[in-house]
Amino acid sequence: MSAVPRSLPSLGEVASSRRETAGGADRACKIEVDSLNFYYGEARALQDISLQIQPNVVTAFIGPSGCGKSTFLRTLNRLNDIIPGTRVEGRILIDRVDIYRSGMNVVDLRRKVGMVFQKSNPFPKSIFENVAYGLRINGMAGSRSELAGRVEDSLTQAALWDEVKDRLQESALAMSGGQQQRLCIARALAVRPDILLMDEPASALDPIATQRIEELIYDLKKNYTIVIVTHNMQQAARVSDRTAFFWLGRLVEYDRTEKIFTAPTEKLTEDYVTGRFG
Amino acid sequence: MSAAVASGMARRRGADTAFQALALLVLVVTLGALATLIWDIVADGGGTLSWSFLTSFSSRRASQAGIWHALTGSIFVVLVTAVLAVPVGVAAAIYLEEYGGRSLTARIIELNITNLAAVPSIIYGLLGLGLFVRTMGMGRSVLAGGATLALLALPVVILSTREALRAVPKSLREGSYALGATKWQTIWHQVLPVAAPGILTGLILALSRAIGETAPLITIGAFAFVTFAPDSIWSPFTVLPIQIFNWVSRPQVEFHANAAAAILVLVTLLLSLNAAAIWLRDRYQKGGIS
Numbered sequence: 200m201s202a203v204p205r206s207l208p209s210l211g212e213v214a215s216s217r218r219e220t221a222g223g224a225d226r227a228c229k230i231e232v233d234s235l236n237f238y239y240g241e242a243r244a245l246q247d248i249s250l251q252i253q254p255n256v257v258t259a260f261i262g263p264s265g266c267g268k269s270t271f272l273r274t275l276n277r278l279n280d281i282i283p284g285t286r287v288e289g290r291i292l293i294d295r296v297d298i299y300r301s302g303m304n305v306v307d308l309r310r311k312v313g314m315v316f317q318k319s320n321p322f323p324k325s326i327f328e329n330v331a332y333g334l335r336i337n338g339m340a341g342s343r344s345e346l347a348g349r350v351e352d353s354l355t356q357a358a359l360w361d362e363v364k365d366r367l368q369e370s371a372l373a374m375s376g377g378q379q380q381r382l383c384i385a386r387a388l389a390v391r392p393d394i395l396l397m398d399e400p401a402s403a404l405d406p407i408a409t410q411r412i413e414e415l416i417y418d419l420k421k422n423y424t425i426v427i428v429t430h431n432m433q434q435a436a437r438v439s440d441r442t443a444f445f446w447l448g449r450l451v452e453y454d455r456t457e458k459i460f461t462a463p464t465e466k467l468t469e470d471y472v473t474g475r476f477g
Numbered sequence: 478m479s480a481a482v483a484s485g486m487a488r489r490r491g492a493d494t495a496f497q498a499l500a501l502l503v504l505v506v507t508l509g510a511l512a513t514l515i516w517d518i519v520a521d522g523g524g525t526l527s528w529s530f531l532t533s534f535s536s537r538r539a540s541q542a543g544i545w546h547a548l549t550g551s552i553f554v555v556l557v558t559a560v561l562a563v564p565v566g567v568a569a570a571i572y573l574e575e576y577g578g579r580s581l582t583a584r585i586i587e588l589n590i591t592n593l594a595a596v597p598s599i600i601y602g603l604l605g606l607g608l609f610v611r612t613m614g615m616g617r618s619v620l621a622g623g624a625t626l627a628l629l630a631l632p633v634v635i636l637s638t639r640e641a642l643r644a645v646p647k648s649l650r651e652g653s654y655a656l657g658a659t660k661w662q663t664i665w666h667q668v669l670p671v672a673a674p675g676i677l678t679g680l681i682l683a684l685s686r687a688i689g690e691t692a693p694l695i696t697i698g699a700f701a702f703v704t705f706a707p708d709s710i711w712s713p714f715t716v717l718p719i720q721i722f723n724w725v726s727r728p729q730v731e732f733h734a735n736a737a738a739a740i741l742v743l744v745t746l747l748l749s750l751n752a753a754a755i756w757l758r759d760r761y762q763k764g765g766i767s
Binding site for chain 2: 276278281283284306307308309310313314316318320321322323332333336337383386387390
């Protein structure tokens with residue numbers, strides 16, 4: 200696989216088509232973050248972060264461990280809310296709605312903004328029930344045949360259907376690691392999100408399973424806006440259109456992936472992507 | 478290998494062997510004491526144990542006395558205890574663990590529950606006597622006994638349930654929340670099913686402790702000599718430990734054999750409850766929750 204992301208040409212196409220539909224206005228923006236600060240108790244984990252993410256684009260967050268990239272990812276679906284003592288300042292707009300405004304329906308937000316975790320976390324239930332769970336709790340299950348159809352669609356989108364169609368009632372915990380992670384992707388897709396957040400989705404997988412996930416990300420870009428946190432710079436280069444480099448809770452540089460990896464503006468970014476630290 | 482390293486290694490091996498021997502000795506002493514106790518009880522009471530002993534009522538004649546009233550009394554009381562303590566205890570634990578947060582009030586409540594679990598059982602007996610028997614007018618009934626033991630079991634139930642809830646991996650909750658589940662949906666569909674075997678184990682251990690309790694029931698006036706089985710929650714009653722205590726304090730040797738036989742029944746009951754708890758825990762671990 201080459202270091203130059205094969206997905207780059209499509210970025211221009213997507214962006215230009217968006218510009219046309221927006222009628223010459225600003226490039227349509229899916230996620231807009233404005234001066235975001237995030238605190239764990241007294242400790243400030245994110246400092247003054249501002250960035251915009253376009254729809255149907257894969258954005259990679261890179262940076263050394265503890266730089267705040269996962270924390271930032273989890274502010275986008277307000278999953279940090281369940282950790283006691285955390286606090287947010289600033290604004291995050293998704294589809295022009297401030298997700299931290301009072302009266303925001305967090306449950307609805309999390310349905311719209313799906314998430315896949317670093318360690319695959321299938322529920323200790325059958326493969327079918329793992330995918331059906333989100334549909335059931337969100338009142339999207341419908342009739343028995345509708346539910347079965349949606350489960351099949353989701354598993355197909357996650358490139359898992361052919362492997363599991365004959366054992367849908369078996370425990371999800373009996374699957375291989377790569378299959379479990381694709382099941383978690385299918386589970387997230389089932390509730391029809393617009394945005395998919397992925398927190399190092401392939402860090403625990405072998406190269407072949409990783410490749411399958413990366414191909415999947417490439418396919419999913421057509422229908423979803425994807426934000427992926429990764430430790431693996433080759434992976435960021437392969438799958439993403441845009442890359443954000445975080446360091447010590449700050450956003451150092453955010454640009455086209457090609458630019459970040461070949462001609463970064465900041466010395467810090469260059470040192471990191473060339474492996475001088477991290 | 479240099480001489481210094483070799484001698485160091487020998488010393489470490491020696492310490493290892495010594496510790497192993499010590500641990501084995503402690504184990505043998507403990508198990509030996511238990512085995513002697515059981516052997517002694519079987520020797521004393523094994524001959525008395527019979528079907529008619531289980532199904533007869535108390536009597537002034539040792540040869541005709543049985544434990545039917547005490548056995549049914551124990552079962553009645555522990556059922557009332559379970560009905561009162563289990564829902565309240567589990568609900569309280571869910572609240573404290575999932576909703577209570579880390580506020581000062583929550584921490585004070587937590588500390589108090591831990592302390593309550595260590596309060597001597599006779600104090601609960603006095604509380605039961607004042608509250609249930611007298612103030613609430615329940616009399617010396619199965620209900621008053623069950624309610625008193627429920628108070629005693631409650632802290633244990635709450636603590637063990639919280640432990641089981643805490644053992645549910647965070648990743649499972651996050652996975653559920655990330656799909657748009659509410660807190661209650663997450664608790665009901667994901668957390669409780671995974672925690673259930675652990676919760677059940679804790680419940681069984683708490684209830685088996687309640688079955689063995691004597692002091693609080695003596696305090697509230699459970700009859701030491703009743704000749705009938707309880708037929709409602711308002712009946713006067715006695716329980717196995719009180720019956721045993723009563724028989725042991727008699728001068729006649731025949732009654733001591735009866736007491737030993739009753740102890741055998743009680744020990745069998747407790748051991749089977751504990752075995753059930755261990756079996757559940759085993760199944761839980763084989764369930765492979767990662």
